[in-house]
Amino acid sequence: MAFSIFSLMNLSYFSKKLLFVIFFACSFMSVFAQGEPGNPTGPEKPAVYLWKITVYAQGASDAGINKSFSSKLLSAIAQSGKYAEIGDWETFYKELSKSPEVGIGQIAGTAAQHGADVVCAISLTEAFGAYSISARLVKTSDSQVLKTISLDRSLNSLDDLTIVSNELAVQLLGIQSQQPAPPPSGFLPPVPPAQQYPGGAMQQPAAEAPVPQNECTSKFNINELVSKIQSGFPATLKDCSATLAKDIALSKSPFGKKTPLKEPKSFMTDCAIDGIKQKLPSGADEYIKPVESFVQNILNAASAAGGGLDVAKLSSAIGGMNVMDLINDLKIKAANDACVSSEPYTPVEAENESGGGDSGDDGDRKILSFGLRFGVNLSHLYADYRDRYTSSSGTYSSTLGFQAGLLLDIAASNWFHIQPGVEYIQKGMEDFSSSYIEIPLLLSLKFAAVRINAGPYIGICLDSYSGISCNIDYGVSTGLGFDIGMFYIGAFYDYGLTDVSDRPNFDFYNRTLGFNLGINL
DSSP, X not given: OOOOHHHHHTSOHHHHHHHHXXXXXXXXXXXXXXXXXXXXXXXXXXXXXXXXXXXXXXXXSSHHHHHHHHHHHHXXXXXXXXXXXXXXXXXXXXXXXXXXXXXXXXXXXXXXXXXXXXXXXXXXEEETTEEEEEEEEEETTTOOEEEEEEEEEOOOSHHHHHHHHHHHHHHHHOOOOSSOOOOOTTOOOOOOOOEEOTTSXXXXXXXXXXXXXXXXXXXXXXXXXXXXXXXXXXXHHHHHHHHHHHHHHHHTSTTOOSSOOOOHHHHHHHHHHHHHHTTOOTTOGGGHHHHHHHHHHHHHHTBOTTSSBOHHHHHHHHHTOOHHHHXXXXXXHHHTOTTEEOOOOOOOGGGOTTSSOOTTSOTTOOSEEEEEEEEEXXXXXXXXXXXXXXXXXXXXXXXXXXXXXXXXXXXXXXXXXXXXXXXXXXXXXXXXXXXXXXXXXXXXXXXXXEEEEEEEEEEEESSOBTTBOOOOEEEEEEEEEEEETTEEEEEEEEEEOSOOOOOTTEEEEEEEEEEXXXXXX
16 A cells, blocks of 8 residues: 555654654664765765774884885775775875874874875884884864784884785785685586587686786895995996096097087986996896985985086085985885885995995095006295304206106095006206106095195105215105096195205205196096
C-alpha cells in the first residue's frame, strides 16, 4: 500500500512524534560521520575523497636523515591507498627546515597551508648510538594530537629507515603491510584439465614463461659516491676555475690562443661535470643531475650584471659553497632508489693518481715539473766606507746584465710550491761586472695564474771586478710572476747580505732587479 501525505496526516500524535525523533537521529549521525578520518563525506568532500597527509621529521644531527625519514614514511603511507599525500611536499619540508626546530603548532599550521588534513610530526633524539623516535598524528585544523607512538631504533642505513618507516605506518595509522602473505604450506595452484589435441594424445598445455622482473642492471654504494664527491668536488671546481683564469689571461697575452675561448659558464659546467664523472662508481650516471644543478647555483652566484660569468667573483662563490647541500640531495635521491645500497665505505688513499697528495688535490696535478728561465737585469753595488775618522755609504751606477737558468718545481699542494734552481747571472756596477752561478731556493705561493716567490740564494763568483776581488754572494730573492699556459712572465729582486769584495775599508753588496721569461715543461 502506497504511503502518502494523507496517510501521515491520519497518524496519531504519538506516531508523528516518533517519526520526527527517528528523522532527527539519522540527520545527526550523517553529520557526525563527516568527521571520520580517512573517508570524509559531504558537499565539500565527496565520498571518494582521501584525507591528505604530510610528514615532517626533525632532531637528527644529519639533515639528510631527517629528510629521508620524512620521505620514506610519507611514501609508505601514500602506497597504502588510505591517505593521499599533499601536492608539493618538497616546498612544505623546505619551509619548515629553515628553522632549527619547530613546534607542533607551527608544523600543523604550515601543513594546513599546503592542503594537509593531518600531519605526522616526528621527533628524533640520538642517544647511545641509537635514536629515540617520537611520532604524533596531528589534525591540522586545530592542532589536536590524535595518536602518539614512541620507538627506540638504530638508523645506520637506508634499509633501517625503510624498516622503521613501515613500522611507524602500521602502528601509527593502522596501515597494514603491502607485502602479500606467503601461500600456506603444501599449497599448489590448480592444474588446468587435460585437453584433447589432434592425434588423440592427452596433453597439458605448455606452461607460460614467467614474466621477467625488473631488476637493477648494476647497484652502487651511496656511501662510496658521497665520499668521492665530498673529497674531490671542491678541488675539481678550483682547478677548473684556475684553468679558466689561465685561458683568459693567455688569450690576452702576446702568446694568445689562435682559437676563440669557450663561453666561461659552459666551460666551468663541462669541466666540473667531466671531472666528477671520472669519480662516479658504475651505475651512478643518473646522480650527475644534482651535481649539474649545484654547479649552476654556484655560477649564478658569480654572475655579472649582464648575466655572464664574473671570474673575479667565481673564487669567492666556490670558497663559500656548502658541499653538504649537494651531499644531502644525493642521499635523499638515493633513499627511494632500489638500485642503491648503503654499506660502509673506506676511501682508498691510492685512488689519487698523483701518488697520494692531500684530499683537496686533483689527481691530474703534477708533483714535479721543470722550467726554463731567461731575461735581463739591472745591477748595482751598494757600498759602505769607513776609516778611522769618517764613514759613509752610497750606490754605484747600474749595469745591464742577463741571466738564464733551470728550475725544479715541487708542488706540495695546489697553492704551495718549492722551487730550487740553478742559473747563470751577471751582476756588478757601471763599467765593471762579474758573473755568478746562482742557486736560489724559492718558496712559491700560487693563486690561479699568479705566483708570489721568496727565498734565499747563494752565488758562486766565476770572475772578479777590475781591481776588486769577488767573493761568494748570498742574500734574499723576492719576486712576482704569472703562469700563462706553458709560459711564465716575472720579475725578481736580489738583495745581497754579504760583502763581495776584500777591499780595505769598503763593503760591497749586490743589488739586482731582473725581468725574465720562461717555459714550464
